[in-house]
Amino acid sequence: MNQSQSSQSNVLTPGTLVDEKIVLYYLSLSLTYLIIAMLAGLLYSLQFIHMYPFEGIEIFSPGRWRFVHTQGVAYGFISNAFLGALQWVVPRLTGHPVASRKLSWFILIAWQVIVLATVVGVLTGEAQALEWGETPVWIDPVALLGLLLVAYNFLTPIVKVKGPMYVTLWYFIAAFVWTPMVYAMGNFLPEYFIGGSAAGAIGGLFIHDLVGLFVTPIGWGLMYYFVPIALKKPIWSHGLSLVGFWGLAFFYPLNGIHHFLYSPIPMFLQYGAIISTIAVELVVTTVIINFFGTLRGRGDALRTNMPVRWFYIGMVFYFTTCLQCAFHTTLMFQRIIHFTDWVVGHAHLVMYGVFGFWINGVMTYLFPRLLRTNGWYKPSWNSWHFWLSGIGMLVMFFDLMSAGLIQGFIWKALAPWSDSITASMPFWKIRTVSGTAIIIGQLFFVANVIMTWRKAGELAPKSSPYDPTPSNQSQEQYT
Amino acid sequence: MFESKSGIFLVAGFGFFILAFIVMALIPITIYSDEKEQTLAEIAAEGMTHEFVDLAERYPERFKEYFGAPTEDSFATALRRGHKIYVGEGCWHCHSQFIRPISNEEQRWGPVSYASEYQNELQRPVLFGTRRVGPDLIREAARRSNDWHVAHFYEPKWVVPTSVMPSYKWFFDEDGYPNRDGMSIITYIQWLGSWQPEYPYWDGRGPTPAMVADDEAADDRHDEEVSTS
Numbered sequence: 235m236n237q238s239q240s241s242q243s244n245v246l247t248p249g250t251l252v253d254e255k256i257v258l259y260y261l262s263l264s265l266t267y268l269i270i271a272m273l274a275g276l277l278y279s280l281q282f283i284h285m286y287p288f289e290g291i292e293i294f295s296p297g298r299w300r301f302v303h304t305q306g307v308a309y310g311f312i313s314n315a316f317l318g319a320l321q322w323v324v325p326r327l328t329g330h331p332v333a334s335r336k337l338s339w340f341i342l343i344a345w346q347v348i349v350l351a352t353v354v355g356v357l358t359g360e361a362q363a364l365e366w367g368e369t370p371v372w373i374d375p376v377a378l379l380g381l382l383l384v385a386y387n388f389l390t391p392i393v394k395v396k397g398p399m400y401v402t403l404w405y406f407i408a409a410f411v412w413t414p415m416v417y418a419m420g421n422f423l424p425e426y427f428i429g430g431s432a433a434g435a436i437g438g439l440f441i442h443d444l445v446g447l448f449v450t451p452i453g454w455g456l457m458y459y460f461v462p463i464a465l466k467k468p469i470w471s472h473g474l475s476l477v478g479f480w481g482l483a484f485f486y487p488l489n490g491i492h493h494f495l496y497s498p499i500p501m502f503l504q505y506g507a508i509i510s511t512i513a514v515e516l517v518v519t520t521v522i523i524n525f526f527g528t529l530r531g532r533g534d535a536l537r538t539n540m541p542v543r544w545f546y547i548g549m550v551f552y553f554t555t556c557l558q559c560a561f562h563t564t565l566m567f568q569r570i571i572h573f574t575d576w577v578v579g580h581a582h583l584v585m586y587g588v589f590g591f592w593i594n595g596v597m598t599y600l601f602p603r604l605l606r607t608n609g610w611y612k613p614s615w616n617s618w619h620f621w622l623s624g625i626g627m628l629v630m631f632f633d634l635m636s637a638g639l640i641q642g643f644i645w646k647a648l649a650p651w652s653d654s655i656t657a658s659m660p661f662w663k664i665r666t667v668s669g670t671a672i673i674i675g676q677l678f679f680v681a682n683v684i685m686t687w688r689k690a691g692e693l694a695p696k697s698s699p700y701d702p703t704p705s706n707q708s709q710e711q712y713t
Numbered sequence: 714m715f716e717s718k719s720g721i722f723l724v725a726g727f728g729f730f731i732l733a734f735i736v737m738a739l740i741p742i743t744i745y746s747d748e749k750e751q752t753l754a755e756i757a758a759e760g761m762t763h764e765f766v767d768l769a770e771r772y773p774e775r776f777k778e779y780f781g782a783p784t785e786d787s788f789a790t791a792l793r794r795g796h797k798i799y800v801g802e803g804c805w806h807c808h809s810q811f812i813r814p815i816s817n818e819e820q821r822w823g824p825v826s827y828a829s830e831y832q833n834e835l836q837r838p839v840l841f842g843t844r845r846v847g848p849d850l851i852r853e854a855a856r857r858s859n860d861w862h863v864a865h866f867y868e869p870k871w872v873v874p875t876s877v878m879p880s881y882k883w884f885f886d887e888d889g890y891p892n893r894d895g896m897s898i899i900t901y902i903q904w905l906g907s908w909q910p911e912y913p914y915w916d917g918r919g920p921t922p923a924m925v926a927d928d929e930a931a932d933d934r935h936d937e938e939v940s941t942s
Contacts, residue, residue, distance in 0.1 A: 282846075282877050290882035297803025297879065359801030363838045368803075393718065404721050411726030419734065424838035429750040430831040432741040434839040439737055441843075447730070476715055483725035487733030494841055496813035498828035499741055506736065569815045573845040646816040651848050652875040662877075 251325040256338055258604045260318025261597055263346060265680055267310025268590075272673045274302040279669055282662040293357055301356035301368045307585055308366060308444070309377075310349045315593040316452045317345065317384065320406070322600060323459050324388050327400055333390035341383055348377050364437060366444050367421050374421040381417055385410035401475045405455030408483055412447035416440060431498040438499075438507075439490030445584065446486040453589050454478075454521070456596060457545060461528060464542045464599065465535055470527030474520050481517030485510045492563045495572065508563050515560035522553045540616050544595025547624060551587035555580060570646065575661065576638025579631045586672070587627045594623070594679070601683055607693035611685035615678045622675025630668040637661035751833035757789035764903035765791065767859050768896050775886070779893040788900070795901025796835045798894055802881070809842030810851040810905065823852035823911065830908060835901075847878060854907035862899045863891055 280286045281296040288294035321338065325331050332338055348369075355361070355370035362371050369377060389410055392403055420440025424433035458475070462468055469475055488510035495504050525546070529535070535542040558580055562571050571577065598616060602609055610616055637658050644654040686693060714720035761783060769776045769783040780787035799805065811826040812818050819825055830851075831839050842849075857865075861872060866884050869876035884895030891899065906912060 281879055284877065286879065290880050292883040295802055295879060295881070297806060298801070300803050300806055359798070361801050361803065363800040363805060363840055365806075365843060395718075398716055399718065404716070404725075407718065407721045408726050411722060412730055415727075415730055419738075423738075428742055429833070429837050430745055430748065430839060431828045432738070432745045433837065434831070434841050435741045436738050437838055437841070439733070480715060480725065483729050487730050488737060490733075491737055493843060494811075496815055497811055497841055498826055498831065500744055503737060503740060572813075573809055573843070577843065642816070645818075645821070645845075648817050648821060652873060655846075655875045655877060 251329070251331050252322055253332075253335055253338060254322075254604050256335075256342060257318045257322045257600065259342060260314050260321065261600060261604070262683075263342075264311050264314035264318060264593070265597070265676075265683065267306050267314060267349065268676060269673070269680060271303050271306030271311055272669070272676060274299045274306060276666065276669050276673060278303055279662065279666045283659065283666060295359075298357050298359065298361070301361050302353055304366060305352050305356060305368055306349075308449075309345075309352060309369070312449055312585070312589055312593065313345065313349075315596070316449075316456075317341070319456050319593075319596050319600070320388055320452070323402065323456065324391055324406065327403055327459065328391040328395050330391035330394045333387045337383060337387050341380060341387065344376075344380050344383075348373055348380060362421070362425065364420060364424065365441050367417075367440060369421070371421075371425060374417075378414060378417050378421070381414045385414060401458040401469065401472075401479065402455040404479050405451040405458065408479075409448060409451040409455070412443070412451070412487075416443040416447050420444070434494050434497060435491050435499050435503065438493040439487070441493050442490040443487060446482075446489060449585075449589055450482070450486070453592055454482075457525070457549070457592060460541065460596060460599060461525060461545055464539055464545070465528060465532050467528055467532060469524060470530070471524050474524035474527075478517060478521035478524060481520070482514065485513045485517060489514060495563075495565060495568045508565070511563040512560045515556045518553065518556040522549060525549055540613075540620065541595040541599040543620060544591050544598060547620075548588050548591030548595065551583055551591065551627070555584045555588060558583075570642035571638050572642075573645075574638035574641040575634040575658065576642070579634025579638065582634070583627065583631045586623075587631065591623070591627075594619070597679075597683075601686060602693075605687055605690045605693075607686055607690050609693065610682055611689055611693065612682055615682040619675045619679040619682070622671045622678065626668045626671030626675060630665055630672070633661050633664045633668060637665075745828055745832070748829050748832045753789050753793060753834045754785075756833055756835065757785040757792065759908070761785065761788045762854060762900070762903050762907045764855065764859050765900050768891075768899065771859065772890055772896070775890055775892075776896065779896060791897045791900040792835060792904060794894070794897035795899070795904075798898045799840075799901055804850075805840045805842050806844060807846035807878070808848065808850045809845050810840045810849065811842070812849060812851060818849070822849050823906070824909060826851060847876075850902060850905050852906040852909065854903050854905055854909070854912050856906075859899055859903070862902060863895070866891070866895060866898070 277286075277288075277294075278296050278300045286296060321332065351373050352369045355373060356368055360370040360372075361368040362374070367374075388406065392399075392407060395403065416439075419436060420443070423436050424440075428436060458469060489507055491499055491503050491507035492511050495508070497504075526549075529542075529546060536546055537543075561567055562576065562580070640657050640661075641654045644657055645651075714724060765788050766783050769780075776783070780791055812822050812824065814825045865872045865876075865878075866881045867889070868880045869878040881895075881898075884891055884898060886892045
């Protein structure tokens with residue numbers, strides 16, 4: 235930490251505005267959890283192909299490690315990366331530092347305690363029966379308090395903004411309002427107040443809103459910030475930005491029940507959820523058009539600029555998942571694909587192919603700036619990171635989608651249950667291989683971060699590290 | 714409104730979320746509000762399952778040590794513990810608990826799920842599930858014997874050679890008999906669907922004397938539920 239950060243100087247430079255050290259810590263923690271969560275997923279996948287190495291050991295129960303996989307991704311990887319990126323973005327966009335630096339560090343430590351307590355809790359069999367919310371019930375109130383502190387910490391500078399706000403801040407404000415409400419609704423209502431099918435409806439809302447009202451708005455907010463900076467162009471259409479935000483805000487919260495179609499939840503609500511899900515797809519199309527309009531004329535950046543490549547391939551995957559969703563939310567598709575690996579493939583493409591890719595792009599952009607280096611230790615390792623992740627992700631997606639169709643038709647045909655297991659076996663093997671490719675790709679990145687960090691002195695740039703708009707040349711060197 | 718702080722904060726943030734909550738959560742809550750939620754004691758008071766009594770007969774000393782006599786109270790204790798294990802081990806990530814009215818699910822598993830069978834304490838939070846690696850379990854009661862479950866939990870491949878289910882050796886004591894956890898989870902699994910009028914006939918068995926008295930009541934209740942849902 236340098237002196238300008240600890241002084242009460244009112245001079246607004248990125249150095250006094252942004253606590254870069256906390257960003258660096260958040261991103262490093264995020265990467266650590268990502269590796270742990272991915273290894274947990276790999277471990278779990280081995281159970282499916284009769285290769286589980288720790289069979290019969292209670293603490294290594296595959297079901298419990300599945301919790302570590304999903305909770306690690308949601309609350310360890312994505313949340314930490316988002317908190318780090320918010321620490322970087324919000325002060326820059328508002329011109330004001332966060333409410334309190336001490337609070338920021340308290341949140342950082344508290345959040346790690348929450349994540350670690352969750353891991354310990356689920357591994358000792360204390361999970362809560364709520365998908366994406368398996369966090370043991372005694373951690374939930376603490377986590378909610380943490381989310382409220384996060385909202386306070388970032389809303390304080392946003393409230394000080396005078397005049398029009400940039401798109402990113404719309405998404406962030408909404409996310410800070412939604413996330414604590416979603417968390418409280420999902421974790422407390424079905425556990426303590428509401429039982430039965432109505433709780434199923436709320437559980438569906440929680441599964442969907444956690445992705446749609448926490449991860450998605452912050453993810454898109456970051457895209458609206460980082461894409462124009464990386465491309466050095468403004469967003470193509472302000473009007474489409476408005477349509478995208480307000481469309482998402484209106485339709486996304488209505489989607490949840492589509493997770494439990496043909497269940498005892500009232501049918502007219504299931505129809506409503508299906509229709510609003512398809513509406514979301516239309517809104518998403520406008521956002522995608524807006525971003526590809528922005529890219530127009532700078533397509534070469536996909537080749538030369540690694541963060542831009544991560545961002546846009548992530549957007550292609552985003553469009554793919556949303557298009558897929560518009561189809562498989564229909565009752566016709568549900569007959570076959572519900573309960574199958576199709577949905578698992580969809581979830582992986584959303585969480586890693588989209589938000590994981592965006593976070594990888596943000597990290598690729600931020601680490602050299604945070605470490606004050608003039609680029610990466612080995613840019614080629616970042617290419618390995620991209621291609622192994624990208625190919626691994628695509629293979630996993632198509633593999634699980636195919637497996638899902640086969641499982642669904644075998645079940646419908648009333649074949650013996652074991653037939654669906656036997657038929658899935660080759661797909662599950664490919665799933666493990668593709669997951670391994672993704673992990674190796676991610677390890678390339680981790681190794682690159684470590685080496686860049688260690689060689690930061692040798693890789694130091696000649697220009698000022700505080701320069702928020704580096705010249706074209708240094709920009710290309712960063713990538 | 715569309716770009717102002719208050720518009721985004723109040724309309725998009727609170728407004729749309731609350732609107733969606735009213736439509737998608739309050740409406741089903743209201744619709745099912747007259748379905749009383751059964752407590753665990755009320756579930757147990759409807760009668761023990763055959764399989765719970767069977768466990769007591771099969772492992773008398775161990776059962777006595779873990780649960781005492783097979784009574785409604787000990788049945789409730791075993792169910793609660795079994796449910797906690799079912800949740801904690803993540804069983805619900807590979808086994809759903811609802812039968813859909815499509816894709817021949819009725820033929821494979823039995824009657825389609827209806828709302829009232831989820832109105833009880835052991836469905837908090839509701840265990841619909843979203844993935845079936847293994848079969849659905851909401852009609853599992855009495856479908857297989859306790860012995861089958863004991864062998865299956867110890868080493869699933871012994872009874873289902875293709876199974877990818879993990880073995881749960883920590884449900885067993887050092888002599889290979891089911892321990893407190895093992896008996897609890899079997900009690901819970903064997904309870905799932907035992908409220909169905911078809912139970913316990915679907916394995917070609919007759920009811921216990923205690924069940925006969927309950928059967929008419931159960932039939933009436935089921936008819937009522939079907940007609941109201």
